Amino acid sequence: MITEIDTLRFQRIFGWVIVWYTLYRAMKRIFKNKSPEYSCRIITLLHALIITVAACYVTFFNGTNPYKSLGLTNTSVQLTIITTSFGYFLYDFTWCLYYKTEGPVMLLHHVISISFMGICLHLGVSGTEVVATIFGSEITSVFLNLRWFLKEHNHYTGKPEGFIVDLIFVLLFLFVRIGVGGHLAIRVWVSQTSPLLVKLGGTLFYGVNCIFLVQIYSFARYRLGAWTNRVEKSTHQNGKSTSLHQEDQRKVRKRNINSFTNHRLDAGDHAFLKHSIELQTS
Numbered sequence: 401m402i403t404e405i406d407t408l409r410f411q412r413i414f415g416w417v418i419v420w421y422t423l424y425r426a427m428k429r430i431f432k433n434k435s436p437e438y439s440c441r442i443i444t445l446l447h448a449l450i451i452t453v454a455a456c457y458v459t460f461f462n463g464t465n466p467y468k469s470l471g472l473t474n475t476s477v478q479l480t481i482i483t484t485s486f487g488y489f490l491y492d493f494t495w496c497l498y499y500k501t502e503g504p505v506m507l508l509h510h511v512i513s514i515s516f517m518g519i520c521l522h523l524g525v526s527g528t529e530v531v532a533t534i535f536g537s538e539i540t541s542v543f544l545n546l547r548w549f550l551k552e553h554n555h556y557t558g559k560p561e562g563f564i565v566d567l568i569f570v571l572l573f574l575f576v577r578i579g580v581g582g583h584l585a586i587r588v589w590v591s592q593t594s595p596l597l598v599k600l601g602g603t604l605f606y607g608v609n610c611i612f613l614v615q616i617y618s619f620a621r622y623r624l625g626a627w628t629n630r631v632e633k634s635t636h637q638n639g640k641s642t643s644l645h646q647e648d649q650r651k652v653r654k655r656n657i658n659s660f661t662n663h664r665l666d667a668g669d670h671a672f673l674k675h676s677i678e679l680q681t682s
Contacts, residue, residue, distance in 0.1 A: 416487020
């Protein structure tokens, strides 16, 4: 049943949709010579930065410990963070559908995120665990979008800054979204205060992270192999000899990469993984 409070929160969410879309239109006017995705990525990075800082403060410095304050009534600050992100995800989901830039896994991630936040707002509880989840998601989004801009401005392929951003992204994903996120998901399930719908939503969200993990594992192996190959090639060009063993290693790595690009890249691939491979092999 939709209550008056639900209506007010929907109006607040719709207001944030308008804010994010208005900012997007402003970016399109400023960067009119760039693609629509360029402007959208600016908004995505802006949202990730703002929400990461706000969610970090609420989660770690505002006394709402996500391991002890599960299933409690939402605070006003938590509501602000959740409605802000809710509005952003509705805007971004619509944008992705319109421009058809993402595969089914990323679209599923958006649907689950929207549903997860909607359940929290409707029930009026579990803001602590939802905000903590948003923090884990958006802190990795910061580096995911930084690498996109590095590629866009030719500071990614073969550049140390590209490798560093990728390394930070992979490590954060493993530690925050898989490690800490998995621990939090278990705590939510055993909690006596978290509603069942929140437990199910959190489980689905973590399940999507595990799907991403498979893609990121393949991506990390490829990036490490490509970087190692570049270093070996640079060493060889500087006059240092290359052993037969190293040559064999490169051949094996090249064969693995070719197999990966031939059989793993399809329309359902995560966009950042597909784009990275395309750039590296071009």
